[in-house]
Amino acid sequence: xxxxxxxxxxxxxxxxxxxxxxxxxxxxxxxxxxxxxxxxxxxxxxxxxxxxxxxxxxxxxxxxxxxxxxxxxxxxxxxxxxxxxxxxxxxxxxxxxxxxxxxxxxxxxxxxxxxxxxxxxxxxxxxxxxxxxxxxxxxxxxxxxxxxxxxxxxxxxxxxxxxxxxxxxxxxxxxxxxxxxxxxxxxxxxxxxxxxxxxxxxxxxxxxxxxxxxxxxxxxxxxxxxxxxxxxxxxxxxxxxxxxxxxxxxxxxxxxxxxxxxxxxxxxxxxxxxxxxxxxxxxxxxxxxxxxxxxxxxxxxxxxxxxxxxxxxxxxxxxx
Ligand SMILES: [Zn+2]
Numbered sequence: 001x002x003x004x005x006x007x008x009x010x011x012x013x014x015x016x017x018x019x020x021x022x023x024x025x026x027x028x029x030x031x032x033x034x035x036x037x038x039x040x041x042x043x044x045x046x047x048x049x050x051x052x053x054x055x056x057x058x059x060x061x062x063x064x065x066x067x068x069x070x071x072x073x074x075x076x077x078x079x080x081x082x083x084x085x086x087x088x089x090x091x092x093x094x095x096x097x098x099x100x101x102x103x104x105x106x107x108x109x110x111x112x113x114x115x116x117x118x119x120x121x122x123x124x125x126x127x128x129x130x131x132x133x134x135x136x137x138x139x140x141x142x143x144x145x146x147x148x149x150x151x152x153x154x155x156x157x158x159x160x161x162x163x164x165x166x167x168x169x170x171x172x173x174x175x176x177x178x179x180x181x182x183x184x185x186x187x188x189x190x191x192x193x194x195x196x197x198x199x200x201x202x203x204x205x206x207x208x209x210x211x212x213x214x215x216x217x218x219x220x221x222x223x224x225x226x227x228x229x230x231x232x233x234x235x236x237x238x239x240x241x242x243x244x245x246x247x248x249x250x251x252x253x254x255x256x257x258x259x260x261x262x263x264x265x266x267x268x269x270x271x272x273x274x275x276x277x278x279x280x281x282x283x284x285x286x287x288x289x290x291x292x293x294x295x296x297x298x299x300x301x302x303x304x305x306x307x308x309x310x311x312x313x314x315x316x317x318x319x320x
Pocket of ligand 1: 170171174223226
């Protein structure tokens with residue numbers, strides 16, 4: 001019966017959205033940084049070794065794909081990620097997130113500020129009461145959980161952005177603004193317009209016209225702030241411009257100029273990233289968009305992404 005309920009919930013869902021930022025107590029890290037736990041005879045050895053080399057050694061980060069009840073949200077009926085999808089996700093997270101930061105701000109940045117645990121869950125986590133779906137959570141900035149990983153489709157950039165990568169940039173932006181506050185003037189731009197309970201009822205047109213890049217951005221100011229960053233980072237020019245066009249062309253009863261508001265919000269976020277974190281968001285975005293195209297080209301064999309990257313690095317070094 002549970003399956004039926006879940007599918008029904010999916011069909012009735014008013015909105016897919018990022019519901020996050022739970023400040024749950026963070027459980028002590030239990031991962032073993034001693035390579036001795038890797039068993040060369042194990043079926044998963046090659047992948048586990050790759051995870052060890054690329055995440056534990058490079059970032060002191062435990063990339064968990066075996067579901068652990070103790071680290072999962074027991075309010076939902078969850079299933080583990082498949083081995084195949086875990087491998088794809090681990091490679092895509094590295095290529096589209098960690099390697100982007102390494103290229104643009106240096107490896108140390110994510111060593112200092114990145115999560116210590118990434119936990120993959122195969123299924124979604126729906127909340128039937130609100131008709132929303134949890135896509136990711138970041139607990140105290142240390143642990144990022146990604147849901148719905150069994151539906152990962154490396155051939156669809158839009159799908160990957162909507163369900164995973166926008167979520168990662170969203171959650172990571174929370175981590176950054178918890179360390180260095182963003183200007184309070186941001187909170188004034190849409191003061192009194194946030195809708196923490198029924199934001200999911202807004203259509204794209206409505207949300208955009210009110211000055212929010214997504215309806216979830218209209219839930220509260222700090223969500224608004226990170227949604228502006230996450231959307232700008234992963235959306236194509238056409239997609240971003242479509243938001244601005246809807247914001248400009250949809251009248252709202254309150255006479256709010258949505259497009260101007262979104263652009264003002266973006267300028268504050270851009271300046272804050274540059275001044276507080278030395279991040280050029282436009283340069284980072286260009287890097288991400290280029291990599292998204294590469295993922296489509298190599299969707300059938302994601303390991304090729306890293307071979308191309310290594311070749312590029314060699315060429316760069318020769319150029320110098
Ligand atoms: Zn959030």
